[in-house]
Amino acid sequence: MLGLLKKILPKKSDDEQLSERDLNGRNHVGYPTMQLSREIDNLVKVQYKSIQPIVKMYKETLLFKWGPSVINNALSDEQLAKLSGRNVQMVYLLLFRDMLRHTSDVITPKYVIEKNWPDIFAQEVLDSCNMLGDADDNDIAKKQQLFANTELFTIDTPIDDKHPQNTEIPIWTVPIAELVMLPPYMIYKCHRPLMTVILKKLGKNKKKQ
Numbered sequence: 020m021l022g023l024l025k026k027i028l029p030k031k032s033d034d035e036q037l038s039e040r041d042l043n044g045r046n047h048v049g050y051p052t053m054q055l056s057r058e059i060d061n062l063v064k065v066q067y068k069s070i071q072p073i074v075k076m077y078k079e080t081l082l083f084k085w086g087p088s089v090i091n092n093a094l095s096d097e098q099l100a101k102l103s104g105r106n107v108q109m110v111y112l113l114l115f116r117d118m119l120r121h122t123s124d125v126i127t128p129k130y131v132i133e134k135n136w137p138d139i140f141a142q143e144v145l146d147s148c149n150m151l152g153d154a155d156d157n158d159i160a161k162k163q164q165l166f167a168n169t170e171l172f173t174i175d176t177p178i179d180d181k182h183p184q185n186t187e188i189p190i191w192t193v194p195i196a197e198l199v200m201l202p203p204y205m206i207y208k209c210h211r212p213l214m215t216v217i218l219k220k221l222g223k224n225k226k227k228q
Contacts (some may be wrong), residue, residue, distance in 0.1 A: 043099045048090055048200055051104030052082050058147040062140060069129040070122075075223070077118045077213055082111055085209045089201065098200050106198040108150050109162045113195055114210050116141035117172045121214055125221045136176045139170075158198060165194060 037045070053076065057079060063071050119137030133139055143208040145151065145166065151159055171193045181206055192203035 040096050040099060043102070044091065047099065047102040047104045048087055048107055052087070052111065054148055055144070056082055058116070058144050062143055066131070067128045067140065069094060070126060073122060074124070074216060077115065077217060080213055081114060081209060086111065089205050089209060090199065093201055102199060103156070103158065105150055105153060105156060106158060106162070108148055108151045109165070110195055110199050112141055112144060112150070113165060116215060117210070118140045118217065120171055121174075121218060122221060125218070136175070161194065164196070172210065174214050178208055178211060
């Protein structure tokens with residue numbers, strides 16, 4: 020996969036120069052990710068501008084750095100060829116929504132009165148991307164069930180990078196990881212460190228107010 024997303028999305032005229040793996044990376048990861056990112060940004064500009072820094076920190080790290088790198092390093096050529104772009108979007112959106120849910124106890128967007136605003140935000144992005152609208156999608160039922168989940172993802176277990184086998188991975192990671200053929204450990208390793216940094220940052224900012 021051509022490094023990260025900036026290289027995953029070359030001009031169409033360059034198709035002949037791309038390997039099959041790079042083409043699959045662009046089509047199954049790059050384009051779906053760009054669509055999701057665009058819809059999140061559009062919604063932030065209209066309704067959630069006051070939380071833009073937190074959204075940007077999480078989104079750009081997960082969607083444009085860690086996520087593509089993990090997928091590229093973990094999936095074989097055959098797996099990447101079979102990877103569903105809609106599933107990639109759903110995994111990103113589930114993690115993104117959980118970030119909003121965790122932070123909603125600390126911050127509330129200006130002019131937003133609904134307590135369940137993270138879920139409203141995620142639903143609008145889901146609909147804008149038509150994420151569950153493909154008639155030939157065999158994973159729709161699984162994704163509907165995952166999206167209907169109202170529980171916070173547990174992020175309390177520290178990660179032992181030197182001995183990954185010693186890290187007790189939360190069960191919530193398993194069905195999410197299956198959507199994109201990744202080990203659950205990798206989903207947790209993408210989400211928990213980011214959440215730790217964001218919640219710590221928000222806690223400090225709250226104390227200053």
